[in-house]
Amino acid sequence: MKVGSQYLGNNVCEFTLWSPLKEKVAVHLVSPEEKLLTMTKQEQGYWYLKAENIDPGTLYYYQLEDSVDRPDPASHFQPQGVHEASAVIDHNNTSWQDSQWTGIPLEEMIIYELHVGTFTPEGTFKAIIPRLSDLVELGVNTIELMPIAQFPGDRNWGYDGVYSYAVQNSYGRPEDLKQLVDEAHQQGIAVILDVVYNHFGPEGNYMAHYAPYFTHTYQTPWGDAINFDNAYSDGVRNYFSENVLYWLEIYHIDGLRLDAIQAIYDAGAKHILQEMAEKVEEFSHQVGKKFYLIAESDRNDVRIIRPRELGGYGLDAQWSDDFHHSLRTVLTKESGGYYVDFGTCQQLAKAYQNTFVYDWQYSQFRKRYHGNVIGDRPAWQFVVCIQNHDQIGNRMLGERLSDLIDFEAVKLAAGALLLSPYIPLLFMGQEYGEESPFLYFVSHEDPDLVAAVREGRKQEFTDFHLEGEYIDPQSTQAFNLSKINWQQKNEEKHQVLWQFYQQLINLRKTIPALKKLDKQNLQVTAEESDRLITLHRWQNDSQIFSIFNFNDQNVELKNVVLRGKWQKILDSSETKWMGSGSNLPEKIETKEQQLSIKPHSFVVYQQ
Structure with a gap:
């Protein structure tokens, strides 16, 4: 059941609302002329109206029980913000140019996460378009937009969205997002959209006025959980499962990243995530192109991506934070918060292998046993990173990794990510060592809510670095400081780092041993005392051998034996990458050798 306003053309529009406990509902048109149109109640709590003389852009509310006007919970656009009228949108007149677009296979994705508001000075969908060519030149083939569902005010990370179907008005109009997706496809870039199905933001959240969208049965960090398995949950499930299809069908989005699914509670026989996966699979068959669902989860639970016939939910991929935490703590030696569980090279080696x-x-952090064994799940079902919005922005100062470690270690981290057998995710600006922070920012109108956000963020920072000056998330300063500075891309070490990332991505795309995301053809060793990891990957006749030195001293490798002839293809300590110069030979042949590798560096040999 499609919900919201569906413009049919010729000034005819259908309105569908799920509100099972109300006795009277009407569409209250407020512009271009005011009019009240009574809706008819149908089965399972849906209200319906087919109306004529409705122009695209018409503003309306739903009027409940003759007493209160509320925006459409499935509004396609909120031109005046979260508290004001919804707009009828004509989705029929889009001139799409991507009919030949077949998508990017999941296992080939190089994902680039960006925040629309801080990615460019303008902070709009349209302003992203001229930057797509930069990403293509880098080697990126997939962008992931942080949530764009309408949130209160004009600046927010997006996780306070309250209209799941409406694009954020400060980013542009629906047609602007379509233009961005269309242009991306024409340049060979897939688009993933980050969506939030575990909660609604607090301001402008009128969902409970309409129906039992929430349940007291479970509690989340944001309050009562969304009702996916209790009485009246059928309408809630429909609202969200239709939202999945809405983004794929109406906006040609290639896949969705599902935020924090550990806060999606469903004890029913068919989990809502499984239902979503089934609907996407069916839609993919209809369209003849594969669409993807990628979960963010901190449960380390393989059931999320296991096929349904094996008892799983059947999602396509999931994030794995263990890789980030292992690599981050080896590089920085941090031990606060959840980092207390990490810090050894052996753990990083396990992250590569298992x-x-x-x-x-x-x-130790959770005070319980955690996770399960992934079994036969392939490496291309896991997304890993060395930076993302959470790992930067949930620090008080919003420091990027390049602010915390030296330049050699920054290159080492890049190699560790892009030589892994997993889908890599970069956070905007990472590729050239952006120096601006990425802070948490909001623009709420409710003073009590602003005070609660300030206090809540301070509580979160207790685990991650209290030193430095706290920047108020409600301030425009927090937002403006978080905008990335594209001019840095062409400056000194930033340009070198960008070229370094470009080279790594090119190797990943062109060398079969790196292109094939296969953990069976992978061998990894860790020397804890030397803080050294070796990585051997192969695919048929293609082989690479990498050495990663996480030590701040030179490390001597004795009695190294590599069978056959090996050619060095990348060495992060070379002067061309602003290193101090390499100690490693250009070629290695079958015999015992002693190698010396510089601090915080890595090397790649190809057979």
Whole structure:
């Protein structure tokens, strides 16, 4: 059941609302002329109206019980913000130019996460378009937009969205997002959209006025959980499962990243995530192109991506934070918060080989056993990163990794990510070592809510670095400081780092041993005392051998034996990458050798 306003053409529009407990509902048109149109109640709590003389852009509310006007919970656009009228949108007149677009296979994705508001000075969908060519030149083939569902005010990370179907008005209009997606496809870039199905933001959230969208049965960090399995949950499930299809069908989005699914509670026989996966699979068959669902989860639970016939939900991929945490702590030696569970090269080696470090291991941070074994799930079902919006923005100062470690270690981290057998995700500006922070920012109108956000963020920062000056998330300063500075891309070490990322991505795309995301053809060793990791990957006749030195001293490798002839293809310590110069030979042949590798560096040999 499609919900919201569906413009049919010729000034005819259908309005569908789910509100099972109301006795009277009407469409209250407020512009271009005011009019009240009574809706008819149908089965399972849906209200329906087919109306004529409705122009695109018409503003309306739903009037409940003759007493209160509220925006459409499935509004397609909120031109005046979260508290004002919804707009009828004509989705029929889009001149799409991507009919030949077949998508990017999941296992080939190089994902680039960006925040629309801070990616460009303008902070709009349209302003992203001229930057797509930069990403293509870098080697990126997929962009992931942080949430764009309408949130209060004009600046927000997006996780306070309250209209799941409406694009954020400060970013542009619906047609602007369509233009961005269309242009991306024409340049060979897939688009993933970050969506939030575990909660609604607090301001402008009128969902409970309409129906039992929430349940007291479960509690989330944001309050009562969304009602996916209790009485009247059928309408809630429909609202969200239709939202999945809405983004794929109406906006040609290639896939969705589902935020924090550990806060999606469903004890029913068919989990809502499974239902979503089934609908996407069916839609993919209809369209003849594969669409993807990628979950963010901190549970280390392989059931999320396991096929339905094997008892899983059947999602396509999931994030794995263990890789980030393992690499981050080896580089920075941090031990606050959840980092207390990490810090060894052995753990990083396990992340390469087994994906989850905690696969039913005891977690000191959680004070319980955590995770399960991934079994036969392939590496291309996991997305890993060395930076993302959470890992930067949930620090008080919003420091990027390049602010915390030296330039050699920054290159080392890049190599560790892009030589892994997983889908890599970059956070905007990472590729050239952006120096601006990425802070948490909001623009709420409710003073009590602003005070609660300030206090809540301070509580979160207790685990991650209290030193430095706290920047008020409600301030425009927090937002403006978070905008990235594109001019840095062409400056000194930033340009070198950008070229370094470009080279790594090119190797990943062109060398079969790196292109094939296969953990079976992978061998990794860790020397804890030397803080050294070696990585050997192969695919048929293609082989690479990498050495990663996380030590701040030179490390001597004795009695190294590599069978056959090997050619060095990348060395982060070379002067061309602003290193101090390499100690490693250009070629290695079959015999015992002693190698010396510079601090915080890595090398790649190809057979």
